[in-house]
Amino acid sequence: MxxxxxxxxxxxxxxxxxxxxxxxxxxxxxxxxxxxxxxxxxxxxxxxxxxxxxxxxxxxxxxxxxxxxxxxxxxxxxxxxxxxxxxxxxxxxxxxxxxxxxxxxxxxxxxxxxxxxxxxxxxxxxxxxxxxxxxALLLELSEGAVIDVGGGTTGISVFKEGSPIYVVDEPTGGTHMTLVIAGYYQETVKEAEKRKRDKKQERQNFTIVRPVVQRMAEITRCALAKYPTEPLIVVGGAASFEEIEKEFSVYLNQEVYKPIYPQFxxxxxxxxxxxxxxxxx
Ligand SMILES: Nc1ncnc2c1ncn2[C@@H]1O[C@H](COP(=O)(O)OP(=O)(O)OP(=O)(O)O)[C@@H](O)[C@H]1O
Ligand SMILES: [Mg+2]
Incomplete structure (x- = not known):
């Protein structure tokens, strides 16, 4: 693209x-x-x-x-x-x-x-x-959807002719990934947050947070069922996981793209x- x-x-x-x-x-x-x-x-x-x-x-x-x-x-x-x-x-x-x-x-x-x-x-x-x-301004997106996986929420915004025509924001985000990791290792949220960002543990972390990612993908699927569109672009800090766009693509049966530093x-x-x-x- x-x-x-x-x-x-x-x-x-x-x-x-x-x-x-x-x-x-x-x-x-x-x-x-x-x-x-x-x-x-x-x-x-x-x-x-x-x-x-x-x-x-x-x-x-x-x-x-x-x-x-x-x-x-x-x-x-x-x-x-x-x-x-x-x-x-x-x-x-x-x-x-x-x-x-x-x-x-x-x-x-x-x-x-x-x-x-x-x-x-x-x-x-x-x-x-x-x-x-x-x-959408940075992505020069006038048609398609932005999937923003931030700290607290997953937001999907569908664009048509440069304007958002449909927007949902559901409470599943990076914070929930941290909680799942904390639970898995029986550690504090602070420790889990640090572990989550550790590139060396990314593989294992992704396995643990996959159910959260699938919930995010399900939120996206529901939005797209009403307003099918393309392209789909995932942004936000919680999209930092390397495998996230692949997981989304498979779940949605549609290509999902990710910019290089999604948090910015x-x-x-x-x-x-x-x-x-x-x-x-
Ligand atoms: N390298 C990383 N790997 C995994 N998760 C990360 C990484 N860097 C940041 N995050 C997570 O991204 C989330 C924050 O993303 P972002 O900065 O887009 O959210 P926000 O704009 O602060 O929150 P919101 O959009 O929900 O208001 C946090 O949960 C954080 O732990
Ligand atoms: Mg944000």
Whole structure:
């Protein structure tokens, strides 16, 4: 898939920046875009240039959001502030505005909370978009479905002519994988979370979490029974398992694609949705 290859190039660049705390220097006068993703397991800050190429990335693991609801406002603000400061130090200019995202179906005050957090971190709140719509931006997906397996939930969004026409979000995600591993080894959730991410144990881990993956695939099957579509693209941190797209493909009897760093698709898409900010040089 051509658009997937393109997205993979951006993701690879972003991952490198985020892991080295470095920048592809830009002149703020030429414009930049900022995205903040408040997830169940981490908060990610993305800075792109006006042409949507990554210039900075940083993230912090955090336990401040549960299933799309902010449960610790103060701490969320602290983390976004820290990430912003980190970005400004490396970039050499201050970030004037940022966009955010909410899970589909978020209404009223809960939507406002994300904007308030961005504003409390001393940035103007720019766009507030749906998470799957953000993902679809990076994936250049106008037809097909995004399957987002995050920390708390599995969300399926079916797109037609560039807009989501059907969205479901069910409470099965990476957290449930961790719980199954913790149960299997009779260990704490913290220990299990560490084990889950250990590449050396990936094979064995996948065997243990397979029932959770199948539940995610079943949620997807139900959505697709109503709105059959293609292509199917799986994103989100819990999609990190190498075998996940194969398991989905077999279960759904349809090809499922996965971008290279599935956890960064939505955050980058959020930044892409921003209007271009022109700063002082
Ligand atoms: N290398 C990895 N292997 C397995 N699971 C991983 C890996 N990295 C992250 N995860 C899992 O991905 C989940 C977080 O994914 P993501 O960052 O997409 O979720 P989120 O946006 O924080 O949550 P949500 O979308 O549910 O609000 C966590 O359960 C985490 O344990
Ligand atoms: Mg998410």
């Amino acid at each position: 051509r658009s997937l290859e393109k997205a993979n190039l951006v993701l690879t660049e972003f991952e490198q920046l985020a892991n080295t705390n470095t920048t592809n220097p830009i002149d703020p006068k030429e414009g930049y875009k900022v995205g903040v993703d408040l997830g169940t397991s981490s908060i990610v800050l993305v800075v792109l240039d006006a042409g949507n190429q990554p210039v900075f990335g940083a993230f912090e693991f955090a336990d401040v959001v549960r299933d799309g609801l902010v449960v610790n406002y103060q701490q969320s603000v602290q983390i976004v502030k820290r990430l912003k400061q980190q970005a400004e130090e490396v970039l050499g200019f201050s970030l004037a505005a940022a966009s955010g995202a909410v899970p589909p179906g978020t209404v009223g005050n809960n939507k406002r909370v994300i904007a308030n957090i961005i504003e409390s971190a001393e940035m103007r709140a720019d766009q507030l978009i749906d998470e799957p719509t953000a993902a 698709v939505t955050p980058i898409g959020i930044a892409m949705s921003s209007t271009i900010i022109y700063g002082e040089g």
